[in-house]
Amino acid sequence: MPEPMPESPAAAPAPRDDAFTLFDLRVEVIATDRPMVCNHPAGDFFTLRGENLAFPPGQTFPLYPLAALLPLLPAKQRPTHPNDWMTTDAEIACPDPYCGGRFRITRTGTTTFRHADVTLVPLPPEDSV
Numbered sequence: 734m735p736e737p738m739p740e741s742p743a744a745a746p747a748p749r750d751d752a753f754t755l756f757d758l759r760v761e762v763i764a765t766d767r768p769m770v771c772n773h774p775a776g777d778f779f780t781l782r783g784e785n786l787a788f789p790p791g792q793t794f795p796l797y798p799l800a801a802l803l804p805l806l807p808a809k810q811r812p813t814h815p816n817d818w819m820t821t822d823a824e825i826a827c828p829d830p831y832c833g834g835r836f837r838i839t840r841t842g843t844t845t846f847r848h849a850d851v852t853l854v855p856l857p858p859e860d861s862v
């Protein structure tokens with residue numbers, strides 16, 4: 734009886750595409766007709782790509798406005814329904830009621846990630862999706 738032929742690489746199943754895309758964000762301080770109370774001058778900004786916040790060299794950003802913005806950013810990174818307020822509303826008020834600052838969240842581009850690069854949780858089998 735002949736030995737079975739080793740499986741050729743061409744017969745192996747194609748690797749599963751586990752890519753997904755998130756929006757890159759820019760959050761910029763916008764002035765209003767009311768004075769700023771916090772240390773966030775108009776024009777200051779930070780960016781978010783994936784899980785990474787980035788600030789221009791030497792620029793700081795106050796803790797309390799950042800804490801107010803953080804829950805919104807993962808939703809803004811993901812595609813949302815055109816009628817969803819999360820899609821249309823881009824300006825967030827400073828949480829200090831005496832501060833006139835606002836923060837504009839802009840989707841500046843996209844970055845594609847691979848599931849296997851960002852988590853150890855396996856994807857469900859393809860036939861169960």
Ligand SMILES: [Zn+2]
Pocket residue numbers: 769770771772773798827828829832833834
């Ligand atoms: Zn403020």
